[in-house]
Structure formats: C-alpha cells, structure tokens
Amino acid sequence: MARLRLVYNCSECGASHPKWSGRCSACGAWNTLVEDVEDPNAPDIASLAAGLALVPAATAQRIGEVDTSHAAPRSTGIDELDRVLGGGLVPGSVTLLGGEPGIGKSTLLLQTLAAWPGRTLYVSAEESAQQVRMRAERLGAVRPDLWLLAETVLPHVMKAMDEIEPELVIIDSIQTMVDPELGSAPGSVVQVRGCAHKLVMEAKRRNLPVILVGHVTKEGGLAGPRVLEHVVDTVLQFEGERHHALRLLRASKHRFGPTTELGLFEMVEHGLRGVPDPSALFLADRQTGIAGSVVIPTLEGQRPLMVELQVLTSAVKSDTPPRRSVQGLDPTRLSMLLAVLSQRLRQPVSQHDVYASVVGGVKITEPGSDLGLCLAVLSALGHQPMRPDVVAFGEVGLGGEVRQVSHVSRRLAETARLGFGTAIVPAKSPDVDVDIKVVRVNSVREAMKALGMSGKADG
Ligand code: TYD
Ligand code: MG
16 A cells, blocks of 8 residues: 655645745746645545546537526625626536635625525534524524534535535635545645535536635635636635725636626625725715825726825935835835826925825726826825815826826716716827716826916925
8 A cells, every 4th residue: 555645736726746846847836835645545636526427428519509598697685796796606606705814705605695595505614503603693694594514524515415405505615625535634735626626516416506715815825716716617806904894806717707897895793785886985084175185086897986095295304215105006106106206297206205095995906096196196295185076087107198098988977976077087088978077188297287286396
C-alpha cells in the first residue's frame, strides 16, 4: 500500500507541485502554494466523476431543438439578488457566493431560504444548529419549510438531501466540507475542489439550485474560491466596508445572464435590507455650502449611482512631502489628477495635503469621476463651495482635457430624477432629452469658468 505523500497545491489555480516554491509554475502567482497531504489510495476526481455519472450519456441534437423551458430562472423573493442573477436561480445551477468573513453571506442566504417558496435546506458547516436558529429568529426566518443540518461530512449531506428532497440547498461554507474519500486535510485545495465537483454533479442530477459559500481573505490566501470559479455556473461577490452598512452584490461570472448588474443592501438590526434607491441614501446626509464637496453621477455596472465626493486640503508648512489620503477612490488616479491640476492649471497642490473620500462606503473605479474630483480639489483649495444643484462627470486626460464617458443618458436621467438642475459634461457627449441644463466643456479650465471658480493661484 502506497504511503501518504506531501504535496504543494496552488490556491489560485489548483496545480499540484512536488516541492514548495515561491511561485506557481503553472499560473505564475506568487506565494500561493500551500502544503497538502495526498493519499495515493484515494480515488482521483476523474474516477469519482465517472463513478457518479449514472446519468445517461448525452445525445447530440439540433441547436434549435434544445428545450430551454426548464432553464428559466426562478425568483428568489429577494429583489436585489434577483436583479444580479437576471431574474432568479436557474434549476440545476450552482452559484458560489464569495466574500470576506463577517460581510453578511450567511445572513443573506438565510433570508433567501426564508423567502423561497418551497422546501429548502441550509447546511451549516461552521455554526451549530442553535447558533443558526438564533440568527434565524432575529431575521424572522424560522419557517416550517426551512430545514437545517449542522454537518461537515459530504456523504451525510447527500443523504440528508435524499431524505428531505429540498428545492434549494445552501452549503455554508464549501471550505469546511470534507469528503473522507478524498484523503486530504479539510480546507485543502483537493477537498474544496473535490466536494464542489460532487455537489455540482448532484445539482445537475436533481435539477436543484445550490449555493456554495466561499470565504476569501483580503490577501485571497484561503484555498477555495479561485479554484472553484471554473467548476460553478455563477460567481457572486459580496462586498462592503466593514464599518459601513452598505453591501454590494455583483456577479463576476454568470452562465445565465450578464455580469453588469449590481445589487445593493443595507445591513440593519434585522438583517439585510434591499436598497432600491441608493442615490437617495448616499445623498441623505449631504450638507450644502461646504467647499470641497461635489456630487457626481457615477455608474456601477449598469446601475447609476449619485454619490458625493469630498476633498479637504490643508497647506503644508515644512519641507515634508504632502500627504495624499483616499477612501473609495484609486490613489494613483488622484495623484495623476493632482499632477494635471499642478502642471496644466498652475494650482499649488504640491504644497497641500489632500484628503479625498467618497461618502457612504462606495468604491469608485470608473474614470467618469475624474472631472468631479478635480472640481472638488479646486473648490477645497479656493474655499469656494460648488452650487448645490450642480453635478459633473467626465474623464480627465493628462492635458487637462475632458473626455467622453459611457452611459451619458443614464447619468443625466439620474441627475434629473434627483432634482439637480445643472450637469457639467464632456463636450462631445451625445444629445440627451432631459429637463436640466447641460453644460458642455472641453477642459477642466472650461468647467471652472462655467462654474465661476477661481481655484488658487500658484504661490
Ligand atoms: P454573517 O452573515 O455572519 O457574515 P458571513 O457569513 O459573511 O461571515 O454576518 C455577520 C455580521 O453581520 C455580524 O458582524 C453582525 C452583522 N449582522 C447584523 O448587523 N444584523 C443582523 O441581523 C445579522 C444577522 C448580522
Ligand atoms: Mg457565515
């Protein structure tokens, strides 16, 4: 009988190496190899798959004859989740829900089970049944059709599925599932991938939607989500700042629809609450008449969001280099824009500390926020508040020119809906029929002129 063997598996791509190395030779990722024990007697995944493939062999057919009626998504009862999934969960589909510990994955899924019209099974491989019940009580999710199984051993879970015959199954989390047949440590790449494979086959065989929870750490170090992405149909990411109530849900892979939709939730005392009107939420605490504050219509996927940018500048006296601090913005983008303001508009940014943040815990990655950010810096430097009914968007180039951005009509429609009167937009933007004043500008300088802003002379 062969002995157990020590191997090193890449937590990014799952490749197996006989020796440890700083870099995975298969995918090139650094510091991703983790120690694992391999049992040569354990059946490999391929043979397990073959053994489980009791389903009859597929037959080829004309593409037009493929029946799609049973692949229609079924609403989950949670609007913001349905939005991201393009209507709901498709029978037989496997969805991976990733996110940092404590972000609210278990909460979201318990609420989903409670809202599902039919029998459901929650497999808790991390928390005891008592813990889950207590949380469910807080969420109002204690329902006769919701079955709970605190179990980590996969074959036992399969058996429970036979007995209960649920219409939706949640595995929380896939990292804590173990299959004794796989002969590797719990949480190892081999286990996580092997268990996921089996669950995928089970989902297809039963035509049952399954959601797997996967933890990711800030460093992405844990075995799991990366290697699972290939196995599942849909990958959802649950994100947010721990100290903010806002949670964002988006799809990074979706075999049944687009990945551009964004779901928004707010973590409140009784669980997660959908946020159908995020712009109103972000602007709720806004105070007008403060220098350095600018409202921008930005886009998250397809969803327009009206957010407030705030900038504070403070003159540095000594020779120490000025500080740059950002929250919710790309720091290199801010540095670039400050260089443009310094070189093209002669603004004394190099003698000022600059603090920039997006209010409400959102992260902005699209270049459409450039013009708004420049105007916020200019407003702060000149101690000159922006007019409260003005918004601005546009990409700023290295020459200080304002460039076109996508989805102009959506941004302007959101601007009008929230009662703003004027939008500063790139000169080449398409014509949009909205009931607000649209000011077209070619450069940051033109935008300043249109707003009567002076900034601060170099000195
Ligand atoms: P949880 O769903 O356990 O996160 P995950 O499964 O992603 O690890 O959520 C944990 C956090 O959510 C916890 O810190 C407390 C908070 N929370 C609320 O604020 N309200 C609630 O009703 C619940 C259930 C949790
Ligand atoms: Mg959890």
